[in-house]
Amino acid sequence: MDMRAPANANAVTPRNRRRLPVGGWELALTGLLAAVVVGFGAAAPGFYTGPASLLGLTENFLPFGLVALGLSLVILTGGIDLSVGAVASLSAVLAAQLWSRFGVDIWAAAAVGVALGGVLGLVNAGVILRLGIEPLIATLGTSFLYGSAAVAAAGAEPPSGFPGGFTALGTGTVDGVLPASLAGLVPIQLVVFAAFAVLFSALVARSPFGRVLVMVGYSPDAARYSGIRTGRVLVTAYAVSGAMASLAGLVLASYYDAVRPDMGDVLLLTAITMVVLGGVSIFGGEGTVAGVVVSVLVLGFLRQGMLIAGFSDMVTTMLTGAILLASIAVKNLFNRRGTGLANQIWAMIRRPEPPRANPS
Amino acid sequence: AESGTPDTAKRIKVAMVPKLVGLSVFKANEDGAKAEAAKLNIDFLYTGPVTASAQGQVDAFNSLIARKFDVITTTSNNPTQLAPSLMRAMKAGIKVVAYDSDVAPAARDFFIQNTAYPAFGKALVESVIKYAGPNAKIAILSSTPDATIQNEWIGAVKTYLAATYPKVEIVATEYGQSSPSQSLTAGLNILQAHPDVTGIIAPDGAAVVGAAAAIEKLGKTGKVFTTGASNPDAVRQYVKSGVIKETPLWDEVKEGQLVMYVARLAANGALKDNDTFTAPGLGTYEVKDKVIVFSEPLIFDASNIDQYKF
Amino acid sequence: MPGLYAAQGIRKSYGTVQVLKGVSLDLKPGRMVTIMGENGAGKSTLFKILAGQVPPSGGTLSLDGAPLALASPSAAHARGIYLVPQEPALLPELSVAETMFVGALPTRRGPLGRVDWTAMRARARAALDALELPIAVDRPARTLSIAQQQQVECAKALLRGCRIILFDEPTSPLTSHEVEHLFSIIRRLRADGCTLSFISHRMDEVLEISDEVAVLRDGLLVDVVDRPSFDRTRLLSQMVGRPMKAVPRRSVSNARDEVALEVRGLSDGARFHDVGFSLRRGEVLGLAGLVGAGRTEIAETVFGIRPAAAGEVRLGGETVTGLDCHAMIRKGLVYVPEDRARHGAVLPMTITENVTSGLLERVRRRAGLLSARDETRISASAVRDFRVRCAGLDQTLRELSGGNQQKVVFAKWMTTGPRVAILDEPTRGVDVGAKEEIYEMIDAMARDGMALLVISSESEELVRLCDRILSVYEGRIVAELSGAGITPAAVARSYLTAAAPSGGVAA
Amino acid sequence: MSAAAARSPAASRPSWRERRELVLVAVTAASAGVVGLVNPGFLTFENLRFVALNSVVLSIVALGQTLVIAMRGIDLSVAPLMGLSAMVCGLLAQSHGLPLWGAVGIALALGLALGTLNGVLVAALNIPPIITTLGTYSLFGGLTFLYSDGTQVDQVPPAYAAFGNAGPLGLPVPTPVLVLVLVTAACWFALNHSRFGRAVLAVGNNAAAAYNAGLRVTAIRIQVYALSGLLACFSGLVFVCYTGSATVTTGTGDHVELQSIAVALVGGTLIAGGRANVVGTVLASLFLSTVLTALVFLQVPPIWYSAGEGLMILVAVRGGTRRAGGTA
Ligand SMILES: Nc1ncnc2c1ncn2[C@@H]1O[C@H](COP(=O)(O)OP(=O)(O)OP(=O)(O)O)[C@@H](O)[C@H]1O
Numbered sequence A: 001m002d003m004r005a006p007a008n009a010n011a012v013t014p015r016n017r018r019r020l021p022v023g024g025w026e027l028a029l030t031g032l033l034a035a036v037v038v039g040f041g042a043a044a045p046g047f048y049t050g051p052a053s054l055l056g057l058t059e060n061f062l063p064f065g066l067v068a069l070g071l072s073l074v075i076l077t078g079g080i081d082l083s084v085g086a087v088a089s090l091s092a093v094l095a096a097q098l099w100s101r102f103g104v105d106i107w108a109a110a111a112v113g114v115a116l117g118g119v120l121g122l123v124n125a126g127v128i129l130r131l132g133i134e135p136l137i138a139t140l141g142t143s144f145l146y147g148s149a150a151v152a153a154a155g156a157e158p159p160s161g162f163p164g165g166f167t168a169l170g171t172g173t174v175d176g177v178l179p180a181s182l183a184g185l186v187p188i189q190l191v192v193f194a195a196f197a198v199l200f201s202a203l204v205a206r207s208p209f210g211r212v213l214v215m216v217g218y219s220p221d222a223a224r225y226s227g228i229r230t231g232r233v234l235v236t237a238y239a240v241s242g243a244m245a246s247l248a249g250l251v252l253a254s255y256y257d258a259v260r261p262d263m264g265d266v267l268l269l270t271a272i273t274m275v276v277l278g279g280v281s282i283f284g285g286e287g288t289v290a291g292v293v294v295s296v297l298v299l300g301f302l303r304q305g306m307l308i309a310g311f312s313d314m315v316t317t318m319l320t321g322a323i324l325l326a327s328i329a330v331k332n333l334f335n336r337r338g339t340g341l342a343n344q345i346w347a348m349i350r351r352p353e354p355p356r357a358n359p360s
Numbered sequence B: 001a002e003s004g005t006p007d008t009a010k011r012i013k014v015a016m017v018p019k020l021v022g023l024s025v026f027k028a029n030e031d032g033a034k035a036e037a038a039k040l041n042i043d044f045l046y047t048g049p050v051t052a053s054a055q056g057q058v059d060a061f062n063s064l065i066a067r068k069f070d071v072i073t074t075t076s077n078n079p080t081q082l083a084p085s086l087m088r089a090m091k092a093g094i095k096v097v098a099y100d101s102d103v104a105p106a107a108r109d110f111f112i113q114n115t116a117y118p119a120f121g122k123a124l125v126e127s128v129i130k131y132a133g134p135n136a137k138i139a140i141l142s143s144t145p146d147a148t149i150q151n152e153w154i155g156a157v158k159t160y161l162a163a164t165y166p167k168v169e170i171v172a173t174e175y176g177q178s179s180p181s182q183s184l185t186a187g188l189n190i191l192q193a194h195p196d197v198t199g200i201i202a203p204d205g206a207a208v209v210g211a212a213a214a215i216e217k218l219g220k221t222g223k224v225f226t227t228g229a230s231n232p233d234a235v236r237q238y239v240k241s242g243v244i245k246e247t248p249l250w251d252e253v254k255e256g257q258l259v260m261y262v263a264r265l266a267a268n269g270a271l272k273d274n275d276t277f278t279a280p281g282l283g284t285y286e287v288k289d290k291v292i293v294f295s296e297p298l299i300f301d302a303s304n305i306d307q308y309k310f
Numbered sequence C: 001m002p003g004l005y006a007a008q009g010i011r012k013s014y015g016t017v018q019v020l021k022g023v024s025l026d027l028k029p030g031r032m033v034t035i036m037g038e039n040g041a042g043k044s045t046l047f048k049i050l051a052g053q054v055p056p057s058g059g060t061l062s063l064d065g066a067p068l069a070l071a072s073p074s075a076a077h078a079r080g081i082y083l084v085p086q087e088p089a090l091l092p093e094l095s096v097a098e099t100m101f102v103g104a105l106p107t108r109r110g111p112l113g114r115v116d117w118t119a120m121r122a123r124a125r126a127a128l129d130a131l132e133l134p135i136a137v138d139r140p141a142r143t144l145s146i147a148q149q150q151q152v153e154c155a156k157a158l159l160r161g162c163r164i165i166l167f168d169e170p171t172s173p174l175t176s177h178e179v180e181h182l183f184s185i186i187r188r189l190r191a192d193g194c195t196l197s198f199i200s201h202r203m204d205e206v207l208e209i210s211d212e213v214a215v216l217r218d219g220l221l222v223d224v225v226d227r228p229s230f231d232r233t234r235l236l237s238q239m240v241g242r243p244m245k246a247v248p249r250r251s252v253s254n255a256r257d258e259v260a261l262e263v264r265g266l267s268d269g270a271r272f273h274d275v276g277f278s279l280r281r282g283e284v285l286g287l288a289g290l291v292g293a294g295r296t297e298i299a300e301t302v303f304g305i306r307p308a309a310a311g312e313v314r315l316g317g318e319t320v321t322g323l324d325c326h327a328m329i330r331k332g333l334v335y336v337p338e339d340r341a342r343h344g345a346v347l348p349m350t351i352t353e354n355v356t357s358g359l360l361e362r363v364r365r366r367a368g369l370l371s372a373r374d375e376t377r378i379s380a381s382a383v384r385d386f387r388v389r390c391a392g393l394d395q396t397l398r399e400l401s402g403g404n405q406q407k408v409v410f411a412k413w414m415t416t417g418p419r420v421a422i423l424d425e426p427t428r429g430v431d432v433g434a435k436e437e438i439y440e441m442i443d444a445m446a447r448d449g450m451a452l453l454v455i456s457s458e459s460e461e462l463v464r465l466c467d468r469i470l471s472v473y474e475g476r477i478v479a480e481l482s483g484a485g486i487t488p489a490a491v492a493r494s495y496l497t498a499a500a501p502s503g504g505v506a507a
Numbered sequence D: 001m002s003a004a005a006a007r008s009p010a011a012s013r014p015s016w017r018e019r020r021e022l023v024l025v026a027v028t029a030a031s032a033g034v035v036g037l038v039n040p041g042f043l044t045f046e047n048l049r050f051v052a053l054n055s056v057v058l059s060i061v062a063l064g065q066t067l068v069i070a071m072r073g074i075d076l077s078v079a080p081l082m083g084l085s086a087m088v089c090g091l092l093a094q095s096h097g098l099p100l101w102g103a104v105g106i107a108l109a110l111g112l113a114l115g116t117l118n119g120v121l122v123a124a125l126n127i128p129p130i131i132t133t134l135g136t137y138s139l140f141g142g143l144t145f146l147y148s149d150g151t152q153v154d155q156v157p158p159a160y161a162a163f164g165n166a167g168p169l170g171l172p173v174p175t176p177v178l179v180l181v182l183v184t185a186a187c188w189f190a191l192n193h194s195r196f197g198r199a200v201l202a203v204g205n206n207a208a209a210a211y212n213a214g215l216r217v218t219a220i221r222i223q224v225y226a227l228s229g230l231l232a233c234f235s236g237l238v239f240v241c242y243t244g245s246a247t248v249t250t251g252t253g254d255h256v257e258l259q260s261i262a263v264a265l266v267g268g269t270l271i272a273g274g275r276a277n278v279v280g281t282v283l284a285s286l287f288l289s290t291v292l293t294a295l296v297f298l299q300v301p302p303i304w305y306s307a308g309e310g311l312m313i314l315v316a317v318r319g320g321t322r323r324a325g326g327t328a
């Protein structure tokens, strides 16, 4: 470790060594994604029957991705949001009821739903900041409240059968806007997800908000002493997480052409897995949206591929758990600071040190 | 359609997708279906989610579409949520046969109803009121507030009660979330909070077991009676001990057989929306507006329960 | 007397970084050996190896001539070797007595192995008494001040029967008075025949307490000197690897007439009361006092990160009382905190990100996003102006040595162009070479007309830097020194005389 | 030696610890009293006996969770472990007539083995606890399914049912409640008066400092996760004995993992580790059981039960279990 320059060091302006938005973890995940897609394409008949079918598969898992994007902001701050599932259900149910009971236009109702998700996120932040309750337990508590409210709002016969334009959100493809050769190829969900992925990626990597978000995640104290209003940052993160969860709930509503008070329950654990596998540290600060996006695709295609290959739901879930554990273990073994076990072993193999005499 | 053996020349792939894979009643369907499939030259697959989630069923449907199955048979967690995916299957030329719990009519070719709702409602009422008396105060212990089939049955129970036993009063409605433990707790709570209740109608497999266990634990055997919709294995001990005098269901194994038979007919295109057919070893069935009623309720009691193992 | 602890050719690498390159050192009973060296020279690493906390990559240890392999800290304790860590090992929710016994709780006889709380308390009491430390054994450990934590650590070493005691920078968070108390403990241990070793950046202390000084540079032991041949300049030059001169008192004042910061009757209702002073442009004002005197609280309240109960703060004539620190920074008042790792820097973030984090608005935007080029420009000029030694602007702060981290934190605030800067312990844990550079930067900023408030527990430092010094005792300003009145002795006396009438200083 | 001197040093601190227990006892008694006024049936011995009995399974899991949280960890895999043990013991008993002592042995062995797996992943491979147990949550859930092959437990032999419901030697207090008292006493003793328990707290306070003080942190971590697994699996056995049933969703379906965390925190254990309250955990679980039963007696519509649970968590945790400056 010799970073001490000679005495006239002030003449030197050190340059940046690298400024890629992605690191080794993202690249490793991308390799894994390629392996998953190619592997299932070759080995599982029905997985790849043309580009439309492959892209069409994404419709089955992108709502998880939308939740994961929002949740990654919260986890970057070092918090957690266990209420995303309940928020998704509650806002989808309320939006559907607005449409079916009160005749509100479905898109207006959907907009109200997303806004409501933001408000529920604000409530989470309020409970965390005002009542001083840890995020884990605070959002656990609110998830019970929101879940109850969703059941109450749904009634015995929750609405279904939305207008065709709305169901296209979950199951339609983008036509007209794109070149004719792409007609029927690109799911609307994929476009929505891609747009948010780019937006969130830019937000976290290069926007002032993203910078303070990461800073709060690494060190809330240092952020406060730097004049950052950390409360506002947290409030924004939880509100965005809530709004993204609602959006996912509405996409699910459109995909199923129906709402249910428990429809969001499945989102939570998978979305957390996606964020964590994407390289976002559960302790905050570290991680990129690009990693989360790739991990959404890896886990999504993996699950669809395994189901098509004939594995049962349970085996697929077990394998997802195993992959999560194995990849984080591997990541720990080769950690960034070079102190991981594997790095040390590697350094020992590569460069045996001869003993040196003490010059004194 | 013609009676007798259907055309089994072409081997077809049929999947059975239950609400969730870990319940004995669905396992009984599977047993029947598997046996029948072997006779009908069917490649049979039993798959589904581990928890009762529509998402899990849709995942299963999607993979079956990709694998080009000929028929999907399913009992749905939710009538509306599964519809888009099943309609996609139908568009891809796959026949869809719902059984047990229906999906939206537009999203399936045929529905095999366990028993007619009014008949089952009547059976539920009779198997309790016969013992609790026509002035009884009773409670309902269901699965979840929005379970379609349970709500249909509860509706039928109420209609039948109003017409036949107007003095019977329903004092509480609780939900056990299809979980035996939550059903047990709910059952205990009902009996403690309403000591005058002498009958519990629990039209759900987990609920009736929970209610029966609660009655037994409180030592109210012979004073409070319960009934529900459960496979005989799960309630055998309670039927023998007298907590449950009678409990209606249907023969799940046979139902599984019928599901496969209908799947074969549907794949062959040999069944019309309104039709009759005779399945060897099962009986003659009428198709009415795509709906086939499987059987009258089958009442289990201490005398016959040991004939059924599922 | 047994206790000769020797290290032979110790090497240590972290990944590809070689921290120790073959160090040999003898620690003898009844002697105090001090290790000096720049930040990142490998001093703490050497101690951790000696105490079994980190395995060496090569080399051997021996105790009284017999080879020694230490698998864990508990193995070291068993051999009587104890390390008082750089950051004391606080277990906040446990009692003082229990923290002292962690890992070695006494149990009563019987099948249950019940912990013997009575014995534990009594023995903890006895160990503290032996060092004349008036600390209640039942207090939760989180209520201990840093000085008390150090003292408890010494008692803990004795309690475990450890006679080879290593102190890693025990004095850096202490004031001169507390250092004296610690040294009296150390002298007693030495007289008892304990084998002692110590790391410090403070030259005066080192010369006062040591029997032998070893200088470590870049992982190699470059010099070992016995007490008779101690020589300040030689030690300094050996450490830095270039000739150095000793620290003089500053001569010129840059103070102008214009008042930059004015504080009137400020109280937080608990830790300090009725604090008032004014600070002129170009002036360097010092705050002296014991640890816990409330200087940090005063600074933080002025900065707006801590609420005030009463009083007024005026910045360049404008009343800014009650503004939060976000607003203060934008009005031109900045605060460089004393706890660099927790409050000053974000160690896992890059130099660039740390430099711009003080005032992100100054980075140009493109479509609402921060311009990478502009950010690099700001950070590159900061690194140049503040002479930060680094391999690149996107190095994380964690990879820099302490002194360079401190310079980055400095740069973060000084490049926002403040009118007033509060510097809290600006050279804590910073080695002599970097210290001198920081002093020069402070001088330069004062020359440019910035008003500076410097909080320091090292009298020499205040004497070196300040035009005027306020002495704080128990939350009140008790004395003011200026001009020729400023000497190290006068500074220490100024708050100790305030302490004397009320019956001695809190331990 | 005086009684005061024999107490753990923790007890001599400002008495929030005692307060937390008193608060829980008070609010539980108060809610029971209020409900009793509205519906006297609530205060019968029978009903209270079931309120207690209903809390046993969760309490045992939550005791393990308390130890883990005290060490600054978290264990989400308790829910599938509980289900796995209920399924394995129940199926073996139902179809192979496994004797009760055999089931106890199997449950404990299973818990020890799988809990140790969690511990090794956390302590030796350095995977954050929440991620480790999120991963093993899926794995253990899968094992349950693979083992049961889609069947369920409907009935257990009389010896099991007797163990789960009746009192030993004709006592009116059911065996599970007595077992819970024993387990609680053991955990209380371990945490407050044994070297092991104090070491767990030291690790929770500051793992690096604990290591430097000579504690074998890795081993302690593994042991605590093993204990948590053990208690989760034991609670699965109690569950199957008490309810006579087990399905693939036992444990996970009721979100026992979240409930156990909630009652541990409500009981006064710090999420940041270092401070735990074993008795508080059990009282909080009892409080939860009381509230949920009370809602039925008060004829609150069932859809609001989980809202009641959520409110209870927020209100009770609000009672000040936060270490100043500590963030999760
Ligand atoms: N766990 C570790 N992993 C990687 N590098 C490390 C680790 N610990 C120390 N280092 C590096 O080893 C070098 C020596 O560190 P050490 O703590 O021994 O320095 P020091 O002489 O005590 O400095 P200071 O005066 O700042 O305390 C530093 O460059 C540091 O970054």
Ligand SMILES: Nc1ncnc2c1ncn2[C@@H]1O[C@H](COP(=O)(O)OP(=O)(O)OP(=O)(O)O)[C@@H](O)[C@H]1O
Binding pocket: C143, C144, C145, C146, C271, C289, C290, C291, C292, C293, C294, C295, C296, C297, C338, C424, C425, C455, C456, C457
């Ligand atoms: N008596 C005490 N008991 C416990 N903690 C204390 C005590 N006195 C001070 N502290 C803590 O020690 C730290 C330093 O105290 P404070 O900031 O008030 O003094 P200061 O004069 O700024 O000292 P410093 O020399 O460290 O700058 C603070 O974090 C404070 O909370």
Ligand SMILES: [Mg+2]
Binding pocket: C043, C044, C045, C086, C168, C169
């Ligand atoms: Mg050091």
Ligand SMILES: [Mg+2]
Binding pocket: C295, C296, C297, C338, C424
């Ligand atoms: Mg201070």
